[in-house]
Amino acid sequence: MKHLTGNCVSTLTRTQPRSTARIARTFEGVRRGVATGGHYSVPKPFNEPNFHYATGSPERQKLVTALKDLRSTLPVQVPAWGGHGSSQSQDKSQRVSMPMPSEHGTVFAQYTNASEVDVAAAIETALNAQSEWQNLPFTDRAAVFLRAADLVSGKYRYELMAATMFGQGKNAWQAEIDAAAELADFFRYNVGFAQEIYDKQPTVNSPGHHGRTDWRPLEGFVYAVSPFNFTAIGGNLISAPALLGNVVVWKPSPMSVYPSYLVHKILLEAGLPPGVIQLVNGEPEMVTKTVLNHREFSALSFIGSSDVFRSLYGKVAEGVVAKKYRDFPRMVGETSGKNFHLIHPSADIGNAARHTIRASFEYSGQKCSACARIYIPQSQAAAFFDSMKQELSAVKTGPPEEFENFLGPVINQAAFTKITKAIDSANNDSQLERVIGGTYDGSRGYFIEPTLYATRTPDHPLFDQELFGPVLIAYVYPDAEFDQVLDEVDRQGGGFALTGAIFASDQAAIRKAEDRLRWAAGNFYVNCKTTGAVIGQQTFGGSRASGTNDKAGSVGLMLRFTAPRTLKEEYNKLDNVMYPSNLR
Numbered sequence: 001m002k003h004l005t006g007n008c009v010s011t012l013t014r015t016q017p018r019s020t021a022r023i024a025r026t027f028e029g030v031r032r033g034v035a036t037g038g039h040y041s042v043p044k045p046f047n048e049p050n051f052h053y054a055t056g057s058p059e060r061q062k063l064v065t066a067l068k069d070l071r072s073t074l075p076v077q078v079p080a081w082g083g084h085g086s087s088q089s090q091d092k093s094q095r096v097s098m099p100m101p102s103e104h105g106t107v108f109a110q111y112t113n114a115s116e117v118d119v120a121a122a123i124e125t126a127l128n129a130q131s132e133w134q135n136l137p138f139t140d141r142a143a144v145f146l147r148a149a150d151l152v153s154g155k156y157r158y159e160l161m162a163a164t165m166f167g168q169g170k171n172a173w174q175a176e177i178d179a180a181a182e183l184a185d186f187f188r189y190n191v192g193f194a195q196e197i198y199d200k201q202p203t204v205n206s207p208g209h210h211g212r213t214d215w216r217p218l219e220g221f222v223y224a225v226s227p228f229n230f231t232a233i234g235g236n237l238i239s240a241p242a243l244l245g246n247v248v249v250w251k252p253s254p255m256s257v258y259p260s261y262l263v264h265k266i267l268l269e270a271g272l273p274p275g276v277i278q279l280v281n282g283e284p285e286m287v288t289k290t291v292l293n294h295r296e297f298s299a300l301s302f303i304g305s306s307d308v309f310r311s312l313y314g315k316v317a318e319g320v321v322a323k324k325y326r327d328f329p330r331m332v333g334e335t336s337g338k339n340f341h342l343i344h345p346s347a348d349i350g351n352a353a354r355h356t357i358r359a360s361f362e363y364s365g366q367k368c369s370a371c372a373r374i375y376i377p378q379s380q381a382a383a384f385f386d387s388m389k390q391e392l393s394a395v396k397t398g399p400p401e402e403f404e405n406f407l408g409p410v411i412n413q414a415a416f417t418k419i420t421k422a423i424d425s426a427n428n429d430s431q432l433e434r435v436i437g438g439t440y441d442g443s444r445g446y447f448i449e450p451t452l453y454a455t456r457t458p459d460h461p462l463f464d465q466e467l468f469g470p471v472l473i474a475y476v477y478p479d480a481e482f483d484q485v486l487d488e489v490d491r492q493g494g495g496f497a498l499t500g501a502i503f504a505s506d507q508a509a510i511r512k513a514e515d516r517l518r519w520a521a522g523n524f525y526v527n528c529k530t531t532g533a534v535i536g537q538q539t540f541g542g543s544r545a546s547g548t549n550d551k552a553g554s555v556g557l558m559l560r561f562t563a564p565r566t567l568k569e570e571y572n573k574l575d576n577v578m579y580p581s582n583l584r
Helices: 018-031 058-071 116-134 138-153 157-168 172-199 231-243 254-269 284-292 306-321 349-365 378-392 413-427 479-491 507-516 555-559
Strands: 003-005 008-010 076-078 095-100 103-112 209-217 221-226 247-252 277-279 297-303 330-334 339-343 371-377 433-436 451-455 471-477 499-503 523-526 562-570
Touching: 058 157, 076 254, 095 157, 095 254, 103 157, 103 254, 116 221, 116 247, 116 277, 116 284, 138 157, 138 172, 138 231, 138 254, 157 172, 157 231, 157 254, 172 231, 172 555, 221 231, 221 284, 231 247, 231 254, 231 297, 231 555, 247 254, 247 284, 254 277, 284 306, 297 306, 306 330, 339 349, 339 479, 349 371, 349 378, 349 471, 349 499, 371 378, 371 479, 378 433, 378 451, 378 471, 413 451, 413 471, 471 479, 479 507, 499 507, 507 523
Parallel strands: 076 103, 221 247, 221 297, 247 277, 297 330, 339 371, 339 499, 371 471, 451 471, 499 523
Antiparallel strands: 003 008, 095 103, 209 562, 433 451
């Protein structure tokens, strides 16, 4: 069977031993580039323009149609592994049902858990695709993801958004900036970042010498684990390593199986060879155990909870000690944050309140960058709380397909139970004043009203407890204690350090906060909410318990999936073994 590889034809098959394939590739490499020549540069990336879905707009009507069409097909079916086009049979008795968060009596998606044999087969399928994929010229790998970006922003835009709205509970705007714009941005910008990496070559050479860098992919495979809250994140976790020639085994969150399935389908339609990214749905511990027991596991690309990442880090460390892996696996992870807004007495209070509502309550506080704690000067507290109440009076909570709703549901019963339990406790806590909200309704969907509590003691447990929901805790501090509050902001937050913001007009205060809170947040904002980093404009990631801070949307993240090889060639001849210092 013949396969097109680069600009030449290979007679390799996937059944050949990998060592034989490597030898054959040596000869292929000599022939590559015969058909066309030149150093190619990929198109300059750009941010996908947003639609706004105003009443009566064409895009709103297209989205409404997509929502109706998707609802008519529920529950959607997703295979255990292999993604779109998988020929595996579905055992109806073994299907896992995922309810719609806004309507938990309706099953949105069903999938079958992959078995251990399935996971092992997915790994081997990826590894068998590795040689052909990594030897494809970069311009050809880039073309796949650039085509995918156009499919995301065009043909599949509304289908992706509808899946994200029903499956993850996002309203139209949140689905637009995630499943349409950010996903396309990741594909386009990651192509550009990969170009930057390949362009990094030595610029200084001794006379008669030539140095080069071979930006190799990792020798094994990458394990990508994506969360429920962003369709685009899965696209980033797989595209960053794959663009550099890596193969990927991808396990999405159960709550995002269908949007992830669509992303994988789009990539296949864009020309991605079927083996390169293996989509696997299954019981997390079993899938992970199978992956981490494989000798060719080379990297983890993870976004999820801090506790899970710590656990995976520990298991991989045990494997390293036991010499289980050929490589020292790369651990790339972003977890979460107990993110803060700090209000200075000089702040524009109305502006700060509006930013806080968006940061804390859009997507029901389920963004990893959402504001969950706020520090307000005593002199401005009444004005701030009044502004919050006034702005929130127009905010509605309900099903995301009803366009007037600003908040939708939280993702599932477990999240609803955790958050409402904390609310019930806070409502009866004498140390807290309930300013807004504190109510919820789980009869139809997992709906929680935007909630704000205030305290005059800075050491309440809510300043450290991660809830991942629409609950905000405020500390009202004496104006004269701004310096002390900086220490509190840095100390609190449950050990996380993802995002934070200062609201002030006093430039000295801004400078002081930016310097004193240098380690408190990986993304720090001035007079701007903690959410909404834009690919190509603000890289994203934090340290401490928030992750490895490799910065999504940057060259830095993608470098983690390379294994550079340094090459040196000399054109002149060595005439003497002895150095001048050795001679008499």
